[in-house]
Amino acid sequence: MTISLFIPCFVDQMTPQVGLAVATVLERLGHTVEFRPAQTCCGQPSFNAGYQDEARAVAIHALEVFAGAEAVVGPSGSCVAMMRVFYPELLAGTPHETAALDLAARTFEFGEFLVRKLGVTDVGARFPHRVTYHDGCHGLRELRLREEPRQLLRAVRDLELVECDEPESCCGFGGLFSVKFPMVSTAMAEVKAGSLARTDCDYIVSSDPSCQLQLDGWLSRQGKRPRTIHLAEILAGTAS
């Protein structure tokens, strides 16, 4: 299968290693991976702020970029939810509605793609550490992914998976929310990062680089351990 990478804008600029790890895993499973450089952003910053005309323009650009792709896979539950759930809503009743529904059906979050689409849980990775998994809210509640990332982690050699005491709590990122209501956002980070840290793990595994930014940002400021790592980096074996 030829898989088109969907690299969210902040992965492009801030965590390129996550995108590369996704490609590594997919190629190792025997698939061809492509990257269409005309892609930009999913439009979520506009959509969540209520600026739907602007979001629509960006969404239409994404539809054009990914036209004809066999499968589109991205390392962010949040941005994938934008395409899967909100594009069809945003473009309902426009000439782009069919294309939006079509793209929604072909777009997958990374872990979801492995487990649900490819039926793979063991990719042969080894990671000799104690980890906990942080559910990103969009992955958890818009895409209904809970077991999939954990199945993948359980198949990793020498990895110990533990659960935190606030598994369903949000990290408080929320895009522009994190800077429009910084004190609330930070309080949420404190609760979630605190809970994750209490597991005494070596790493917090996430499928959402935006949650990672928030959790690491708070943990680093507090001078606390652990740090986050993206699921793809563990599966690719590229993690430090």
Next chain:
Amino acid sequence: MTAALPSSPPAAGAAKRQFLHDAAEHVRDVGHREFVRRALGGYYTSRDTQKARYRDWEQARDAASMAKWSAVNRLDELLPRFEAAFTANGGQVHWARDAEEARRIVLELLATAKAKAVIKSKCMTSEEIHLNQALEADGYGVVESDLGEFIQQLRGEPPYHFVFPCMHVRRDEISDLFGQHLGTPPTDSPEELTMIARRHMRRLYVDADVGITGANFLVAETGQISITENEGNARLTAALPRMHIAIAGIEKVVERLDDLAVLLPMLATAGAGQPMTCYNTLYAGPRREGEADGPEEMHLVLLDNSRTALLADAEQRDALHCIRCGACLNVCPIFKNVGGFTYGTTYQGPIGSVITPHLRGLKEWNHLSGASSLCGACTDACPVRIDIHHHLLHNRRNAARSSPDRLERIGQKLFAAVARRPWLFATGGWLFRKTLGLAKAIRPPVLSAWLATRDLPPAPAQSFRAAWKRRQR
């Protein structure tokens, strides 16, 4: 403690400034936040235990939301049906367009009853119309008989949570409060505190001329008012005084008595982790010939107060399904971190953030829709499947259309223009990476909001697109 002011805040943007101020203050109070979190700890466990007793909780949610959906979409038919049945039972319905009319109706009823003392059981609709202030201004003595509401009344505070009004108050504070107002000795026992309030209340039930209650459901086919409570105080409030006045929003009507078979247990389980609330009573009119007790007159004030405007909004109409169980507050990370008073609204939490802009104006209250990470915990918790967090997005969209922030709109337009031009977007990304270090030193507004409490990692040497190009070579 500025919640529930009778009129809209004076200056434009005042509600938002208040929210930001109170939220910042509350967040600093780590002890309080921890207390509230712990107070809700037992709820999660008992809720899950009770949910597990349903054969299929998700199907029960479907059934409950169906019951509300079919009623809310046929209010024009069901409300007159309810009125006819309620009237046939001997009650009288009063239609109130807004808060002012509702207050006037209640005051007129009190005047005809020549009332002096009024006793109330829990009624959020009365909070919505600021009834107590109006009654006290007219010289009536008003006592809240629900323990939590009574405590809040003594404290001079509105409810903190619309189901658990005093969940933020420690036991020793209650003991002190009772000591101060009722002259009782200090105690640490919850049972004793309850008994103090009960003993105080007994006499007041008998002395009161009028009892005011809310209503959880109005059953159209039988003309009955369904009230759910844990303390038995609503029964006494409705039954002992000469006149019973219930106040309810028009969305409280359901079609059939059978609908309560699913709605009552779900209300109890979702909201409080109970199998059923302790007392579920159906009130079917005043005392009849030969009956030993009950009020001589029974009135129902049916309140619109912008509900019909929400009804006209097909996209968000399901917000009227709300049975005020409070589940969405209990799971909301915003509520748990900013506390109930910060909202400055009658209805706190996620559902309050959805409906307050409809009830009190989008321009002044849209910030509540913005004050959410859109995590969706509320929507998953809602027993009647209100699409709560998506409605926050709808409110944001409506506000961006009707009263956009000028600067933000320029920013958004610019962003969209850049995001449609790949080369420009890539250049912008490059520029962002190259100047991030400098920006962290200068701290422009948006960045400084982040950096005040959180670090940002250094930008990597190359972007993904550059790394990919190199990798393919």
